[in-house]
Amino acid sequence: MKNSVKSNKLDYLLAAPTLIWLTIFFLVPYLIVLIYGFLTPDIFDVKFEFNLDAYRQLLDGTYFRPFLLSVRLAITTTLLCILIAYPVAYLIARASDKVKNTLLILIIIPFWTNLIIRIFSWRIFLSYNGVMNNILMRIGLISQPLEIMRTDLAVIMVMVYVYLPYMILPLYSVLEKLDFTLLQAAMDLGATEVKAFFKITLPLSLEGIFAGVLLVFIPSLGTYLIPQLVGDQRSLYVGQVITYKIKNIPRNWPMASALSFGLLVLVAFFLLLGYILLRKSKVRGVV
Amino acid sequence: MKRFSRAKFFKGMNLTVFTFAMLFLYIPILILVIYSFNDARIVTSWKGFTLKYYGQLFHNVAIRQAFLNTMLIAVLSTVISTLLGLLTALGLENKKLKGRKGFMGLLYAPLVMPDILMGVSLALLFNFLRVNTGMWTVLIAHITFCVSYTVIVIQSRLEGFDNSLIEAAMDLGAKPSTTFFKVKLPLIMPGVIAAALLSFTLSIDDFIITFFTSGRGFDTLPIYVEGTIRRGTITTINALSTLVIGFTLLLVVFTKRIRKSLISSF
Numbered sequence: 325m326k327n328s329v330k331s332n333k334l335d336y337l338l339a340a341p342t343l344i345w346l347t348i349f350f351l352v353p354y355l356i357v358l359i360y361g362f363l364t365p366d367i368f369d370v371k372f373e374f375n376l377d378a379y380r381q382l383l384d385g386t387y388f389r390p391f392l393l394s395v396r397l398a399i400t401t402t403l404l405c406i407l408i409a410y411p412v413a414y415l416i417a418r419a420s421d422k423v424k425n426t427l428l429i430l431i432i433i434p435f436w437t438n439l440i441i442r443i444f445s446w447r448i449f450l451s452y453n454g455v456m457n458n459i460l461m462r463i464g465l466i467s468q469p470l471e472i473m474r475t476d477l478a479v480i481m482v483m484v485y486v487y488l489p490y491m492i493l494p495l496y497s498v499l500e501k502l503d504f505t506l507l508q509a510a511m512d513l514g515a516t517e518v519k520a521f522f523k524i525t526l527p528l529s530l531e532g533i534f535a536g537v538l539l540v541f542i543p544s545l546g547t548y549l550i551p552q553l554v555g556d557q558r559s560l561y562v563g564q565v566i567t568y569k570i571k572n573i574p575r576n577w578p579m580a581s582a583l584s585f586g587l588l589v590l591v592a593f594f595l596l597l598g599y600i601l602l603r604k605s606k607v608r609g610v611v
Numbered sequence: 612m613k614r615f616s617r618a619k620f621f622k623g624m625n626l627t628v629f630t631f632a633m634l635f636l637y638i639p640i641l642i643l644v645i646y647s648f649n650d651a652r653i654v655t656s657w658k659g660f661t662l663k664y665y666g667q668l669f670h671n672v673a674i675r676q677a678f679l680n681t682m683l684i685a686v687l688s689t690v691i692s693t694l695l696g697l698l699t700a701l702g703l704e705n706k707k708l709k710g711r712k713g714f715m716g717l718l719y720a721p722l723v724m725p726d727i728l729m730g731v732s733l734a735l736l737f738n739f740l741r742v743n744t745g746m747w748t749v750l751i752a753h754i755t756f757c758v759s760y761t762v763i764v765i766q767s768r769l770e771g772f773d774n775s776l777i778e779a780a781m782d783l784g785a786k787p788s789t790t791f792f793k794v795k796l797p798l799i800m801p802g803v804i805a806a807a808l809l810s811f812t813l814s815i816d817d818f819i820i821t822f823f824t825s826g827r828g829f830d831t832l833p834i835y836v837e838g839t840i841r842r843g844t845i846t847t848i849n850a851l852s853t854l855v856i857g858f859t860l861l862l863v864v865f866t867k868r869i870r871k872s873l874i875s876s877f
Contacts, residue, residue, distance in 0.1 A: 338702030353732030445639035546725025
């Protein structure tokens with residue numbers, strides 16, 4: 325009995341440094357974001373005077389469009405990632421052990437190459453007189469170069485490119501554990517592949533899809549770098565607007581704070597929605 | 612017969628998507644490598660083979676400094692966040708700990724937060740505290756986004772841990788400290804290595820959080836690269852990227868240990 329009390333104390337001590345660290349550098353900063361939203365903007369900094377302008381502008385629709393664009397982009401990216409990642413994860417999960425490891429490494433290697441550098445090479449690939457246009461024109465598929473750089477299409481392509489591995493890996497990890505004899509059994513009982521897939525494989529992989537959506541959809545909401553490097557600069561996403569308000573002079577930190585708070589609320593809303601949906605599917609016994 | 616052909620169709624479809632996905636993932640990397648040897652000022656046309664950008668790379672003081680900064684931050688943040696992660700994972704092994712659930716929530720929250728929010732909130736914190744941004748603020752930021760990952764990776768290794776080994780060591784008269792360092796630590800080492808690798812990767816790759824927490828005069832490689840792209844001088848970046856990619860490939864292909872840790876970290 326005494327021993328367990330002692331070990332509890334030790335365990336608290338072990339966990340405490342990280343707990344304190346995250347409180348100071350993760351939780352408290354959000355409190356400051358909340359406070360800064362109610363201050364008065366200054367050219368370089370903020371004035372510590374109460375001001376409701378930022379939140380008024382957040383709610384009156386001035387910044388509705390960047391939010392809408394970001395949500396639309398996050399949804400499109402997530403759906404495309406699921407569509408591409410599912411067959412890939414399925415194929416890897418059903419491969420022999422040796423092939424499996426090689427394929428996994430192939431998926432992981434791009435992770436190890438700098439993100440900016442990879443986005444940058446997409447610019448070389450997609451630009452007006454870039455590699456893709458050159459190839460397509462040489463094989464005669466197009467006669468005029470396609471203008472893809474600096475469009476929404478370019479943003480979506482690069483978003484899917486960057487986030488695809490984050491969807492493949494969690495899907496793979498559930499599909500790998502899936503008992504494929506269940507499928508065989510279903511088909512022996514007369515189910516078609518399509519039916520077996522929708523009745524067995526898909527429901528059993530819902531948890532992986534959920535994890536993938538979490539890893540793709542939520543970060544996509546705040547994306548800055550990709551639209552900044554390949555997107556149309558006339559339609560700004562939330563991440564870009566926030567960054568401009570923080571970095572560009574005249575700065576408007578209260579607005580950036582209010583927008584960040586708006587984004588935080590949006591993230592919380594989608595997380596809650598996802599949680600409820602997952603619980604519901606569990607209750608129904610699908611997962 | 613019909614069923615057989617349909618199964619084949621599905622397999623074919625999967626294979627097609629897979630090939631497409633692989634092309635998709637590797638085309639940009641391939642282009643960079645090819646164009647780093649291209650003797651032309653404009654990247655879009657091929658003018659012959661050259662190594663001059665690699666030469667320029669080694670004479671570029673700004674790149675060297677940015678590289679050193681990146682490594683410094685990566686090593687320090689990896690060591691600190693792995694250590695923090697190890698301690699926390701060991702503490703949280705105790706499932707009866709009060710407030711454990713809340714703490715786990717706090718640990719998972721940074722994982723699902725868009726990077727930009729962490730960047731903005733830390734930037735405002737440092738402004739509020741009137742701290743000059745630079746190496747220290749970047750280091751703090753990197754530890755903050757790495758530590759959740761290290762805890763979770765090490766935790767997943769601890770979950771499969773066979774506690775009877777500890778009991779056996781104790782029964783044989785080993786002191787708790789000896790048991791920990793001679794039995795437990797070696798057994799969870801693969802998890803610790805995976806955690807360290809992951810946090811190193813996250814650190815050298817981060818742009819956005821560093822962008823918000825580094826002041827003028829402290830550039831990491833991603834920050835430097837982004838600035839260079841913005842100014843339009845990109846030829847040396849191609850060479851730099853090729854070196855990074857080559858280094859990565861060598862590491863992954865030739866070190867079985869790293870490969871295994873990598874796979875187990877996902």
